[in-house]
Amino acid sequence: MNLTRRPRRLRSDGVRPLVRETDLSASDLVAPVFVDATTDERVPIESMPGHERVPVDQAVERVREVLETGVEAVIVFGIPESKDAEGSRAWADDGVVQRAVRAITDETDAYVITDVCLCEYTEHGHCGVLTSEARERSEERSSSGGIEDGAREDPHMTVDNDRTLDLLAETAASHAEAGADMIAPSSMTDGMIGAIRGALDECGFESTPIMSYAAKYESAFYGPFRDAADGAPAFGDRRHYQMDPANGREAMREVALDVEEGADVLMVKPALPYLDVVADVRENFDHPVAAYNVSGEYAMLHAAAEKGWLDLEAVAYESLLSIKRAGADIIVTYFAEDVAERL
Numbered sequence: 001m002n003l004t005r006r007p008r009r010l011r012s013d014g015v016r017p018l019v020r021e022t023d024l025s026a027s028d029l030v031a032p033v034f035v036d037a038t039t040d041e042r043v044p045i046e047s048m049p050g051h052e053r054v055p056v057d058q059a060v061e062r063v064r065e066v067l068e069t070g071v072e073a074v075i076v077f078g079i080p081e082s083k084d085a086e087g088s089r090a091w092a093d094d095g096v097v098q099r100a101v102r103a104i105t106d107e108t109d110a111y112v113i114t115d116v117c118l119c120e121y122t123e124h125g126h127c128g129v130l131t132s133e134a135r136e137r138s139e140e141r142s143s144s145g146g147i148e149d150g151a152r153e154d155p156h157m158t159v160d161n162d163r164t165l166d167l168l169a170e171t172a173a174s175h176a177e178a179g180a181d182m183i184a185p186s187s188m189t190d191g192m193i194g195a196i197r198g199a200l201d202e203c204g205f206e207s208t209p210i211m212s213y214a215a216k217y218e219s220a221f222y223g224p225f226r227d228a229a230d231g232a233p234a235f236g237d238r239r240h241y242q243m244d245p246a247n248g249r250e251a252m253r254e255v256a257l258d259v260e261e262g263a264d265v266l267m268v269k270p271a272l273p274y275l276d277v278v279a280d281v282r283e284n285f286d287h288p289v290a291a292y293n294v295s296g297e298y299a300m301l302h303a304a305a306e307k308g309w310l311d312l313e314a315v316a317y318e319s320l321l322s323i324k325r326a327g328a329d330i331i332v333t334y335f336a337e338d339v340a341e342r343l
């Protein structure tokens with residue numbers, strides 16, 4: 001055979017490391033941590049094997065476990081002791097995230113990111129306060145016993161964007177006050193980055209960076225997380241504020257707005273089904289890019305591995321490597337600890 005071009009020449013064991021384009025390291029990874037104010041013992045999350053909700057007084061221990069694997073950053077989610085219409089436990093000084101973050105930053109060197117959203121804190125489970133029309137309708141529905149009935153199709157069942165902004169800003173400031181190193185707003189409220197940047201600056205946290213969930217899709221892959229954080233909407237869905245999975249170009253407009261408003265890191269979520277979006281953000285912006293390898297991406301690999309259909313270790317590593325290859329600098333993933341331990 002007269003083959004001049006033989007790509008296999010660069011695949012021998014000796015040369016493979018030299019021509020490798022992508023590297024994965026523990027310092028790329030962020031591990032999610034769930035702190036639960038309603039429990040005093042660790043509660044396993046059934047749909048996310050290996051993950052638990054931990055009580056506030058075990059938050060430090062939980063983070064130490066993460067640090068031992070070589071992962072240096074965590075993102076903290078809170079499950080509050082009570083919920084109300086506005087989600088007021090989200091910005092409470094003695095709220096679950098605030099208490100946990102104070103302890104973690106006092107006692108460890110972890111880099112602490114906090115998720116800023118209201119869905120775990122509102123009784124209706126939406127990511128902001130409801131419009132007055134939605135409130136009336138949900139009251140009507142609950143008095144007639146059928147909150148689900150027709151709510152899904154009802155275009156008026158949505159959140160009040162502008163009234164939500166102040167609450168997010170206050171939540172972010174209280175996280176920074178508690179010691180959070182970075183703020184990660186995930187509610188897909190228009191103007192949230194600007195509002196949060198303003199509040200942080202006003203409170204003297206002008207050096208605290210914002211990692212925006214800039215292109216966050218209305219995805220069915222969040223299912224297991226909603227069990228974990230108890231944040232499923234009581235009615236309706238999130239399609240009025242999260243992005244349509246069909247849209248890629250729109251993500252560039254979303255991201256551009258967040259850049260204008262002062263975002264420091266741009267996140268795409270979920271990760272694997274949206275690698276094209278990760279690549280486009282990488283291509284079009286100079287900011288660090290993050291991708292969130294979400295609960296459903298984790299759960300499906302575990303489920304298949306449990307059946308013996310996939311090699312979990314191999315597919316977890318390959319998934320994270322692919323997300324990096326697509327252009328992410330930072331990966332938020334439930335695999336962080338397992339993969340880091342093997343790197």
Ligand code: PBG
Nearest residue numbers: 117119186221222225294295296
């Ligand atoms: C809060 C939030 C969600 C996730 C991260 N932050 C849930 C949602 O939007 O429904 C999902 C994370 C995951 O699925 O792993 N808004």
